[in-house]
Every structure is written in structure tokens, then in C-alpha cells.
Amino acid sequence: MSKKKNENVSFQWAVKEFIIPRKGILSFGLLLIVLRSLSGLVLPYASKTLLDDIIPNKDFDGLTVLLVLVCSAILIQAVTSFSLTRLLSVEAQNLIAQLRVKVQKKLLTLPIRFFDNQKSGALVSRVMTDVEGVRNLVGTGLVQLIGGSITAIVALYFLININAMMTLFVLLPVLIFAVIALKAFGFIRPIFRDRGKINAEVTGRLTETMNGIRVIKGFNAEAQENEIFEKGTDRLFQNVKKSLTATALMTSSSTFLLGLASAGIMGIGGYYMIYGSMTAGDFVSFTMFLGFMIAPIVQMSNIGSQLTEAMAGLDRTEELMKMTEEDDPLVRTEFIKDFEGNVSFEEVSFSYEAGKEVLHNINFTAPAGSVTALVGSSGSGKSTIASLAATFLTPDSGKVILDGQDLSKVNLSSYRQHLGVVLQDDFLYEGTIKENILFANPTASEAELLQAVEGAYVSEFTNRFEEGLETLIGERGVKLSGGQKQRISIARALLANPKIIILDEATSNLDTESEAFIQQSLVELMKNRTTFVIAHRLTTIQKADQILVIEQGKIVEQGKHEELMAKQGRYHKLYTVQGRI
Numbered sequence: 001m002s003k004k005k006n007e008n009v010s011f012q013w014a015v016k017e018f019i020i021p022r023k024g025i026l027s028f029g030l031l032l033i034v035l036r037s038l039s040g041l042v043l044p045y046a047s048k049t050l051l052d053d054i055i056p057n058k059d060f061d062g063l064t065v066l067l068v069l070v071c072s073a074i075l076i077q078a079v080t081s082f083s084l085t086r087l088l089s090v091e092a093q094n095l096i097a098q099l100r101v102k103v104q105k106k107l108l109t110l111p112i113r114f115f116d117n118q119k120s121g122a123l124v125s126r127v128m129t130d131v132e133g134v135r136n137l138v139g140t141g142l143v144q145l146i147g148g149s150i151t152a153i154v155a156l157y158f159l160i161n162i163n164a165m166m167t168l169f170v171l172l173p174v175l176i177f178a179v180i181a182l183k184a185f186g187f188i189r190p191i192f193r194d195r196g197k198i199n200a201e202v203t204g205r206l207t208e209t210m211n212g213i214r215v216i217k218g219f220n221a222e223a224q225e226n227e228i229f230e231k232g233t234d235r236l237f238q239n240v241k242k243s244l245t246a247t248a249l250m251t252s253s254s255t256f257l258l259g260l261a262s263a264g265i266m267g268i269g270g271y272y273m274i275y276g277s278m279t280a281g282d283f284v285s286f287t288m289f290l291g292f293m294i295a296p297i298v299q300m301s302n303i304g305s306q307l308t309e310a311m312a313g314l315d316r317t318e319e320l321m322k323m324t325e326e327d328d329p330l331v332r333t334e335f336i337k338d339f340e341g342n343v344s345f346e347e348v349s350f351s352y353e354a355g356k357e358v359l360h361n362i363n364f365t366a367p368a369g370s371v372t373a374l375v376g377s378s379g380s381g382k383s384t385i386a387s388l389a390a391t392f393l394t395p396d397s398g399k400v401i402l403d404g405q406d407l408s409k410v411n412l413s414s415y416r417q418h419l420g421v422v423l424q425d426d427f428l429y430e431g432t433i434k435e436n437i438l439f440a441n442p443t444a445s446e447a448e449l450l451q452a453v454e455g456a457y458v459s460e461f462t463n464r465f466e467e468g469l470e471t472l473i474g475e476r477g478v479k480l481s482g483g484q485k486q487r488i489s490i491a492r493a494l495l496a497n498p499k500i501i502i503l504d505e506a507t508s509n510l511d512t513e514s515e516a517f518i519q520q521s522l523v524e525l526m527k528n529r530t531t532f533v534i535a536h537r538l539t540t541i542q543k544a545d546q547i548l549v550i551e552q553g554k555i556v557e558q559g560k561h562e563e564l565m566a567k568q569g570r571y572h573k574l575y576t577v578q579g580r581i
């Protein structure tokens with residue numbers, strides 16, 4: 001029952017979003033379809049005149065007029081068909097393009113946690129495939145459905161006029177077919193909905209496989225991946241098979257029932273003609289009109305399944321479009337004006353899943369321009385604290401305060417324009433090194449760019465490249481070492497010149513020279529910025545203004561390196577006995 005309700009909602013949504021704004025063009029398309037259908041009806045009518053009037057009377061003038069009429073009707077059909085495709089199909093493609101842009105834009109407004117729970121391949125399929133459903137809604141599909149109904153009704157009128165009894169006989173199998181078709185749609189729609197889901201899952205997994213190729217080969221796990229993919233494609237196949245059975249049932253029942261009707265008509269028509277109550281012309285035009293009534297009905301069943309598929313895709317699009325954006329304008333009403341960069345956590349608690357709190361009553365202050373190093377064992381909550389400071393997450397209770405303002409009420413982009421993040425596995429785009437650095441500040445001047453490049457010691461290796469900063473990286477370009485990539489992402493952050501930095505230091509072991517360059521660029525980056533660093537480097541930790549030792553979601557120790565060492569507590573243990581931070 002609830003499913004049914006949901007379907008209606010998304011249909012209403014689709015009508016409001018896509019059909020009403022295009023009512024002009026769609027009405028014109030409808031007019032063209034009706035014109036095309038009506039001009040199609042000329043042929044059966046002309047056949048009757050030919051057989052019953054023109055041939056018996058040897059009326060050559062009449063024949064000429066008839067031919068002109070039929071040719072004009074054919075011409076109208078050709079012109080309207082062409083215009084329809086041009087008008088509606090082009091508009092549908094235009095809408096698909098617009099909708100993709102809208103869905104992608106919406107996706108980027110959703111909180112990080114949404115992405116944590118989704119496969120990227122599945123999201124790609126939402127942007128690229130699901131929206132294609134509108135093609136059938138705005139393209140020729142819906143208009144054909146309405147146009148087809150009109151033709152069927154007009155043809156029915158002519159059929160009744162020629163012979164009401166025979167029409168009644170025909171209507172019965174047509175009605176049975178309509179009932180079967182309706183039932184089949186009800187059966188097919190959930191299958192189509194599942195298909196989109198399975199498709200997205202399989203694509204998602206495939207993307208992951210490609211991204212994780214090193215791990216897969218490293219663990220010799222190809223066979224396992226193959227099996228998972230095979231299972232996925234089989235699920236897809238089974239799904240398609242199910243819908244094909246339903247469609248085949250519909251097609252063959254239409255052939256059977258309508259064939260039966262034709263045989264019946266031949267019988268009744270033959271009987272009437274033998275007794276002289278029906279002319280041969282009436283009989284021929286009846287069969288032709290019948291074709292005109294039935295063809296749209298059969299066509300409608302095809303369009304019906306296309307529309308069903310379309311709605312299944314749009315269901316998922318609608319679901320996404322209705323999600324709450326992270327920068328909720330009703331909640332995040334405050335804008336940051338004079339930015340200083342004092343951050344404090346007040347009684348902050350947080351849980352990813354209900355009932356499993358991962359941070360408990362965190363309190364600390366990070367004054368403007370200071371460096372706060374977060375250390376502690378794996379899974380203790382360091383990244384979660386950093387994500388709260390970056391507004392990627394919002395506290396369940398307590399507040400993160402920036403310059404006296406509660407961050408959960410602050411307009412996100414007014415805050416994030418002052419924020420910079422350098423993460424362990426920072427992503428670089430396919431493109432030149434320069435493009436990758438400019439990414440955070442595309443309007444930066446050449447001088448600013450060079451300053452960032454020098455500050456992060458990027459020039460140290462780009463100078464050795466023939467193309468310098470214009471060197472292509474990624475699939476088609478040079479392959480960079482981990483340390484070089486890190487320096488590019490540091491240069492990017494330097495160029496953005498944020499007041500707050502979230503830094504997840506890479507743990508990877510670099511050679512001493514690379515390490516030295518990175519350390520120096522990090523010093524440059526942290527200068528005069530409020531920095532939260534998930535620290536792994538001794539030098540960073542030693543220089544930090546404060547170290548927070550996190551264990552099981554709590555701050556267990558807090559202070560400077562020397563103070564904490566002197567305390568001989570948890571930090572001392574982490575630092576000396578375990579030898580790992």
C-alpha cells in the first residue's frame with residue numbers, strides 16, 4: 001500500500017517538474033500526433049469509396065481526386081512524423097542534459113556521510129542513467145500514448161458507424177488484452193526498479209575493482225572478484241529475463257486475441273456480405289479502421305512499459321532530489337564576518353550509528369593560529385574530531401564554536417571558504433600539475449602560484465620536468481611518487497590561503513630527502529593558521545602548541561610534548577614503548 005502511494009507521489013512530482021513547464025511544446029506535439037493519426041484514417045475511408053462508388057461507377061475523375069487526397073494525407077503523415085521527432089526528441093535530450101546537471105549539483109550539496117554509505121559507481125549511474133527516464137516522459141512516449149488513445153477513439157467511432165455488431169465482437173478481446181496489459185505493468189514496474197538498483201550495484205563494484213586493482217592482484221584475489229561480478233551480472237540477467245517473460249506474454253496474448261478477433265470478423269463479415277447487408281468496401285474499410293484502433297493499443301503497451309521503466313528511474317532521482325542538503329538554509333542562517341580562527345569544542349559528543357557513541361564530551365580550545373596535534377591509537381576518534389572541525393560532521397550534542405559562533409548554525413560556504421584540507425590520500429585530477437594546484441583558487445595570479453609552488457617545494461621536482469608545471473599527471477601523464485603528490489596538495493592548500501587547516505599527515509615512509517621537503521612545506525602551511533593535524537611525524541608533534549591524546553573517544557591527556565613526556569602517562573607510552581604515534 002505504501003509502495004503504491006510512493007508511486008503516485010513520484011508521478012505527480014514528474015508531472016510538476018517536467019511536464020507542466022513544457023505544456024506548450026507538449027500540446028503542440030499532441031496536435032501533430034492527432035494530425036498524423038487523422039491523416040492516417042484517410043486511407044481506410046478512401047478504400048471504401050474506391051470499392052463501393054468509384055469502381056462500380058467507373059468514375060475516373062473521382063479516382064483522381066481520391067489519389068490526390070490519399071497522397072496529401074501521406075505527405076502530412078511524413079511531415080508530422082519528422083517534426084515530432086525534431087521537436088519532442090530534441091526537447092527530451094535537452095531535458096536529460098539539464099537534469100543531469102541538476103542531479104550532479106544536488107549530489108555535491110549532500111553531506112559527506114551520504115557518500116560514506118554509497119558506492120561511487122552507483123552515484124554515477126544516478127546522474128547518468130536514471131535521469132534518462134524523462135526521455136520517454138517528455139519525448140514521444142507520453143504524447144504518443146495520448147495521441148494513440150485519440151486515434152483509437154476516432155477509429156472506434158467509424159467502426160461503430162460501419163457495423164455496431166461486429167465492433168462489439170472485436171471489443172471483447174481488446175478489453176481482455178487491456179486487462180492483461182495492465183496486470184503486466186503492475187508486475188513489471190518493481191522489476192524495472194530493481195534493475196536500476198542492481199545495475200548501480202554491479203557498476204559500483206566494478207568501479208571499486210578497478211580502483212583497488214593493486215590490492216586485488218596483490219592478494220591474488222582475481223577469481224573472487226570475477227565470481228562477485230558474475231553473480232552481479234547474473235542477477236541482472238535474471239531480472240531482465242523476468243521482465244522479458246512478462247513482455248512476451250503481453251505480445252503473444254495480443255497476437256492471439258487480436259488474431260482471434262480477425263478470424264471472427266472474417267466470419268461475421270462474410271456472413272453479412274453473403275446476405276448483402278454489407279458491401280465489400282465496408283468490409284475492407286472496417287478491417288483497416290480496426291487496424292487503426294488496435295495498432296495504438298498495442299503500441300500503447302510498448303510505450304506503457306517504457307514509461308514504467310522511466311518512472312522507476314525517476315523514482316530514484318526524485319528520492320535524491322528531496323534529500324536534505326548539508327547547508328540547510330533554514331538551520332544554517334548565520335554568516336561568518338570577521339574571521340579570526342579561534343575554535344573550541346564544548347562538550348561535544350558524536351555517534352555515526354545510533355547507540356554507538358564514538359566521541360564523548362570533548363572539550364578543548366584551539367586559539368587562532370595555533371597547531372593542535374591529535375594523537376592516539378587507531379579508531380580512537382582523531383579523524384572524527386577533525387571532521388567535526390571541518391563541518392563534515394555535526395555534533396549530536398555539545399557545540400563546536402568558531403569565534404563565538406556555533407558552527408552548526410553557520411552557513412557552510414561562509415565557513416569553508418576559510419578552510420583548507422590536506423588529506424593522506426589527497427586526490428589529484430587528470431590534468432597538469434598547475435591545474436591541480438590552481439583547483440582551490442582558479443583566479444590566483446602567476447606570482448601567487450609561484451609562491452605556493454616554492455613554499456611546498458613543488459618546483460624542486462617540476463624544474464626537472466621538461467614541461468615544468470604544465471606536465472600532465474594521471475593516466476596519460478607522468479606518474480608521481482607519494483611524496484611528490486603530497487607536495488602538490490600542500491601547494492594547493494597554500495594557494496587557497498585558508499585560515500583553518502585540517503591536515504592528515506601521511507604515514508607512508510618517505511626517503512629522508514622527500515621527508516625533509518615535506519616537513520618544511522608543512523611548516524610553511526601551518527604558519528599563522530589554526531591547524532588540526534592528525535599527526536604522525538615527530539617534528540610536527542614536538543612543535544605543536546598542544547597535543548590531544550585521544551583514546552576511546554575521550555581526551556585522556558592534553559599539553560605540550562615536554563609536559564606530556566614528563567607525565568610518563570599514555571603519551572609517553574605511545575611515544576616510547578609502542579614507538580608509534
Ligand SMILES: Nc1ncnc2c1ncn2[C@@H]1O[C@H](COP(=O)(O)OP(=O)(O)OP(=O)(O)O)[C@@H](O)[C@H]1O
Pocket residue numbers: 116352353358376377378379380381382383384385
Ligand atoms: N563512517 C563511519 N561510520 C560508522 N562508524 C565510523 C565511521 N567512521 C569511523 N567510524 C568509527 O568511529 C570510531 C572513530 O573513528 P576515527 O576514524 O575517528 O578514528 P581515528 O582515530 O581517526 O582512527 P585512525 O587513526 O585509524 O584513522 C571508530 O570506532 C570507527 O570504527
